[in-house]
Amino acid sequence: MEEKTYVGFNFGRFENDDGKMQDYCNVFMLEDFNGTESNDYHFGGQKAVKYGCLSPDLFKDIQPGTRVQCYFNGKNKVSYMVPVKK
Numbered sequence: 001m002e003e004k005t006y007v008g009f010n011f012g013r014f015e016n017d018d019g020k021m022q023d024y025c026n027v028f029m030l031e032d033f034n035g036t037e038s039n040d041y042h043f044g045g046q047k048a049v050k051y052g053c054l055s056p057d058l059f060k061d062i063q064p065g066t067r068v069q070c071y072f073n074g075k076n077k078v079s080y081m082v083p084v085k086k
Contacts, residue, residue, distance in 0.1 A: 052077035
């Protein structure tokens, strides 16, 4: 379980290379930038990171900007999401 700030989503369908329609679902969470700065690369603050999600039902009652507990499956997809109680 990880605690993150949920900021958005996208989901739908697309035609894959085999010509079949494939579902997709993603959620976006705020995370601190990390890594090593250099003369050519600088960063600060937070960024929205995309995670695969099993279903739009997981976030249907959660508003963007909500702090959530995220649970991930073995493929690092969000499998359960619940708002953090204040």
